[in-house]
Amino acid sequence: MTTRQAIETATASGHVPGVVSQRRHVLDLDDFTAEEITAVLDDAAAMREVLSRDVKKVPTLRGKVVVTLFYEASTRTRISFEEAGKILSADVINMTATASSVEKGESLLNTGLTLQAMGVDAIVVRHPHSGAPHFLARTLDSVSVINAGDGAHAHPTQGLLDLYTAREHLGDLAGRKVVIVGDVLHSRVARSAVWGFAKLGANVVLCGPPTLLPDPFTSAGWGPGDNGVHNPLANVRIQPDLDAAIEGADLVMALRLQLERQKVGFFPSMREYIRRWQVNDARMARANPDALLMHPGPMNEGIEVSTALAHGERSLIEEQVTNGVAIRMALLYQLVGSGAGGD
Amino acid sequence: MATTNHIAPTLIAGGRVIDPANGRDAVSDVLVSDGMVREVADRIPAESIGEHGQVINATGLVVAPGFIDIHAHLREPGYEYKETIASGAAAAARGGFTTICAMPNTDPAVDNEAVVELVNRRAADAAVRVRVIGCVSRNRAGHELADMEELASAGVVAFSDDGDPVHDAALMRLALTYSRDLGAPISNHCQDHQLCPSGVMAEGWVSSRLGLPGIPAVAEEAMVARDIALAGLTGGRLHVAHLSTAGSVSMVREAKERGIAVTAEVCPHHLWLTDEWALGGKGDAYATGAMAYDTATKVYPPLRSHADVAACLAGLADGTIDCVATDHAPHERASKECTYNDAAFGISVLETALGTLMAPVHRGSIDLTTMIERLTAGPARVLGDAFAPYASLAPGTPADLVIFDPNARWTVDVNRFASLGRNTPLDGVELQGQVAATMVGGRIVFEEETLLKQGAHA
Numbered sequence: 001m002t003t004r005q006a007i008e009t010a011t012a013s014g015h016v017p018g019v020v021s022q023r024r025h026v027l028d029l030d031d032f033t034a035e036e037i038t039a040v041l042d043d044a045a046a047m048r049e050v051l052s053r054d055v056k057k058v059p060t061l062r063g064k065v066v067v068t069l070f071y072e073a074s075t076r077t078r079i080s081f082e083e084a085g086k087i088l089s090a091d092v093i094n095m096t097a098t099a100s101s102v103e104k105g106e107s108l109l110n111t112g113l114t115l116q117a118m119g120v121d122a123i124v125v126r127h128p129h130s131g132a133p134h135f136l137a138r139t140l141d142s143v144s145v146i147n148a149g150d151g152a153h154a155h156p157t158q159g160l161l162d163l164y165t166a167r168e169h170l171g172d173l174a175g176r177k178v179v180i181v182g183d184v185l186h187s188r189v190a191r192s193a194v195w196g197f198a199k200l201g202a203n204v205v206l207c208g209p210p211t212l213l214p215d216p217f218t219s220a221g222w223g224p225g226d227n228g229v230h231n232p233l234a235n236v237r238i239q240p241d242l243d244a245a246i247e248g249a250d251l252v253m254a255l256r257l258q259l260e261r262q263k264v265g266f267f268p269s270m271r272e273y274i275r276r277w278q279v280n281d282a283r284m285a286r287a288n289p290d291a292l293l294m295h296p297g298p299m300n301e302g303i304e305v306s307t308a309l310a311h312g313e314r315s316l317i318e319e320q321v322t323n324g325v326a327i328r329m330a331l332l333y334q335l336v337g338s339g340a341g342g343d
Numbered sequence: 344m345a346t347t348n349h350i351a352p353t354l355i356a357g358g359r360v361i362d363p364a365n366g367r368d369a370v371s372d373v374l375v376s377d378g379m380v381r382e383v384a385d386r387i388p389a390e391s392i393g394e395h396g397q398v399i400n401a402t403g404l405v406v407a408p409g410f411i412d413i414h415a416h417l418r419e420p421g422y423e424y425k426e427t428i429a430s431g432a433a434a435a436a437r438g439g440f441t442t443i444c445a446m447p448n449t450d451p452a453v454d455n456e457a458v459v460e461l462v463n464r465r466a467a468d469a470a471v472r473v474r475v476i477g478c479v480s481r482n483r484a485g486h487e488l489a490d491m492e493e494l495a496s497a498g499v500v501a502f503s504d505d506g507d508p509v510h511d512a513a514l515m516r517l518a519l520t521y522s523r524d525l526g527a528p529i530s531n532h533c534q535d536h537q538l539c540p541s542g543v544m545a546e547g548w549v550s551s552r553l554g555l556p557g558i559p560a561v562a563e564e565a566m567v568a569r570d571i572a573l574a575g576l577t578g579g580r581l582h583v584a585h586l587s588t589a590g591s592v593s594m595v596r597e598a599k600e601r602g603i604a605v606t607a608e609v610c611p612h613h614l615w616l617t618d619e620w621a622l623g624g625k626g627d628a629y630a631t632g633a634m635a636y637d638t639a640t641k642v643y644p645p646l647r648s649h650a651d652v653a654a655c656l657a658g659l660a661d662g663t664i665d666c667v668a669t670d671h672a673p674h675e676r677a678s679k680e681c682t683y684n685d686a687a688f689g690i691s692v693l694e695t696a697l698g699t700l701m702a703p704v705h706r707g708s709i710d711l712t713t714m715i716e717r718l719t720a721g722p723a724r725v726l727g728d729a730f731a732p733y734a735s736l737a738p739g740t741p742a743d744l745v746i747f748d749p750n751a752r753w754t755v756d757v758n759r760f761a762s763l764g765r766n767t768p769l770d771g772v773e774l775q776g777q778v779a780a781t782m783v784g785g786r787i788v789f790e791e792e793t794l795l796k797q798g799a800h801a
Contacts, residue, residue, distance in 0.1 A: 027632065028631070107681060109680050109681065130683065134623075134635050134636050135680075153555075191552070214551075223629070224619070
C-alpha cells in the first residue's frame with residue numbers, strides 16, 4: 001500500500017495499515033540509508049498532495065500528542081512542525097523555554113521526563129547545544145525524538161526538505177554538483193546537507209571563508225576511513241574561492257551568516273564577505289544555465305544572497321518552506337503513526 | 344590513614360615481586376611486620392611470622408610497591424556531594440593506590456595552613472595516605488602568590504591551581520622563582536583558554552562532525568612551551584600536569600635533553616581512549632545514534648587522537664613522562680546527565696587505572712616493570728626524596744604495597760565503585776588486570792578475596 005492510500009484509508013480510529021518505519025528517532029542523517037531517505041522523500045510527495053487540497057486535514061495521527069520543545073527562537077521550523085502535526089490531526093503542544101519551568105531552572109532531563117510522564121508520543125526539540133536530542137532520546141524510553149536543530153550539529157528535517165526540493169527540480173541527484181557556501185563551521189544545516197547529498201551521490205563542494213572552513217573539514221574528513229558511507233567528507237571537495245567553486249554547479253545553497261557570532265571576527269568585514277562570498281547573478285552566471293539557488297532561512301538579504309537573486313526565477317527559497325511542511329508530515333507519520341516505531 | 348593497635352605480621356608468599364626502585368623482578372616472599380617491610384627473599388619460612396601471623400598466597404600475582412597518585416580531586420571540603428576524602432581514599436585502595444595527593448581546587452581552596460590542616464585532619468582515618476597539594480595563587484584566582492612557604496611548612500607536596508592554568512605568565516615566573524627553595528614543584532594545568540574559549544572536546548574530525556566547540560592541541564602546547572621557557576629562565580621546578588598531546592611530549596623530551604628541571608605526568612585515559620569515544624560507541628569510530636555525545640567522555644584535557652595516545656605511551660615508556668597520575672575527577676550524576684556542553688569535565692579514574700594501564704602492557708607497547716615504575720618510583724621522584732621510601736619494598740620502608748593479577752578479566756560496573764563519582768566512559772567495558780589486595784602501613788585496606796583464593800591465573 002502506498003502512503004497516499006494509507007492516508008486515505010485511515011480509519012476513524014486513526015489506524016493506518018502497515019508498518020511504516022522501524023525508526024524511533026530522527027537525530028541526524030548520518031544513520032539514514034539512501035533507501036530510507038528516498039522513502040521519506042516519496043512519502044513527502046504524497047503529503048504535498050494533501051497540502052494542495054482545499055481542506056488540509058487527514059485523520060492519520062488523531063489521538064497522538066506531539067510537543068514542540070524549543071530552546072531557541074524559530075519561525076519556520078516550529079510553525080511547520082505545528083502545521084504538519086495539525087494537518088495530520090495530532091494534538092500539537094508548543095512549549096518554549098522562556099514561558100515554562102525551564103525559566104525556573106528545570107533541567108532538560110526533568111523536562112523530558114515530565115513530558116514523557118504526560119504521555120506525549122513525540123518531542124520535536126530545538127536546542128542551542130549539539131547533542132541535546134540524543135540526550136533526550138537515550139533518556140526517554142517511550143517517546144520519539146525529532147531533532148529540529150541542535151547547536152552546530154544537525155538539522156535533519158532541513159536536510160531532507162533540501163533534498164526533496166533539489167530532487168523535484170533536478171531529478172536523480174547522483175553526479176549533480178551542489179555548492180554549499182558560507183559559515184560552514186557553525187552550520188547545522190550544512191552538516192545535515194553534507195550527509196544527505198553525499199548519501200544520494202551528489203558531488204558536494206564546501207565554500208566559505210577559511211576561518212569558517214577549518215582543518216577538520218578540509219583534511220581529515222569526518223571518519224576514520226575513506227568510505228563515503230561513514231565519512232561523507234571523503235567525497236566532498238573544499239574550495240574557498242566561490243568563483244571557482246560555482247563553476248558548473250547545478251545547485252547553490254547559501255548558508256545563513258550567523259551575525260551574532262561575528263563579534264569574534266571570523267572575517268574582516270561584512271563588505272569583504274559580500275565581495276568574496278555573496279551569491280549573486282554575476283556569480284550564478286558561472287554555474288550551469290539552469291542552476292538553482294536555495295537558502296535555509298532566515299536570510300540576511302543582500303549579504304549571503306543578492307536581493308535580485310533571492311527573489312528571482314532561480315530561487316527555491318519559498319518552495320523550500322512549503323516542502324518543509326510536507327517533509328515534517330512524512331516524518332511524523334513514519335514515527336508516530338500507528339504501527340510505526342521499532343527500536 | 345588509620346592506624347590499628349596491633350597489626351599481625353604478614354608473609355606475602357610466592358608472588359612475582361616487581362620493585363623497580365630496587366631493581367627486583369623475581370618470584371619472592373615479602374615479610375611485613377609492625378607496618379614495615381622486613382625482608383624480601385626467594386623464600387622466607389612461614390615460622391618467621393609467629394603464631395599470630397597471616398600468610399597471603401600471592402602465587403601467580405604481582406607484588407609491587409603501592410601506587411602513588413600525585414593528582415586526585417577529592418572534592419572535600421566544599422563538594423562532598425561529588426566525593427569525600429573517605430570515599431576517594433576507599434576508591435584509591437580499590438585501585439591499588441597507597442598514597443594520593445589531593446588537588447586544592449576545593450571550597451575553600453587550599454591556599455593557607457588552616458585548610459591544609461583541615462584536610463589532614465579529615466584524612467586521618469582514610470584508607471590510604473592522603474597528601475595535600477597547595478595553591479599557587481591566593482584563592483586560586485591567578486592574581487597573586489599564595490603564602491607558599493606557609494603551605495610548604497604545613498606539608499603540601501606540590502603547588503597547583505589545577506582546574507585552571509596559571510594564565511598569567513608573569514605570575515608563573517614568580518611562582519617558579521619563589522618556590523625554588525621550598526622543595527615542591529609547580530604543577531601546571533597547561534591550557535591557553537584564549538585558544539579554546541568554549542571548547543568541550545578535542546578539536547578534530549569528531550568535534551567537527553558532532554558540531555562541538557573544539558580544544559586544539561596547540562592550546563596545551565602553547566602553555567607547555569611557555570612554562571618550559573620560564574623553567575629554563577628561573578631554574579624553578581616545573582611539573583606538567585596531565586600532558587596529553589604529541590607536541591607536548593616532544594617539547595618535554597627536548598627540554599629534558601637541555602637539562603631543564605621539568606617533569607610530566609599522563610593520565611590512564613590519555614593512554615587509551617580517543618576523541619572517537621564521544622561518538623558513544625565505546626571507541627567505535629563508526630558509531631551513530633542516540634548514545635553519541637557520551638558526557639562521560641568529557642574530560643580536561645580532552646581525549647585526543649590515536650597519534651596523541653601513541654606519543655604519550657612512547658613518552659611514558661622512554662621516560663620523557665615521569666609518571667602516571669589519575670586526575671581522578673568524580674562528579675555527581677546531575678553534572679553528567681545533561682548536554683555535552685553543560686556537562687562537567689572529569690572522569691572517575693582511581694578504580695579503573697590499573698586495568699586501563701595494563702592494556703598497553705598486554706599489547707606489548709610498554710613493559711610491566713616500566714609501567715609499575717611510572718606508578719611508584721616515578722611519581723615519588725617528581726615529589727622529591729622524602730617520597731622514596733613509599734615507592735620501595737626495601738627492608739625498613741613502610742609496608743605500602745599492592746598485589747594484583749595482571750591477567751584477570753573483569754567488567755567495570757560503576758555501581759560497585761567506592762568512589763561517589765560514577766562518571767567513567769569505561770562503565771561496562773572489560774579490562775584485564777585487577778587489584779587483589781592493597782596494604783598500607785602493613786594493614787590490608789582492600790582485598791578481592793576471589794583473586795587471593797584462586798591464586799594463579801595462567
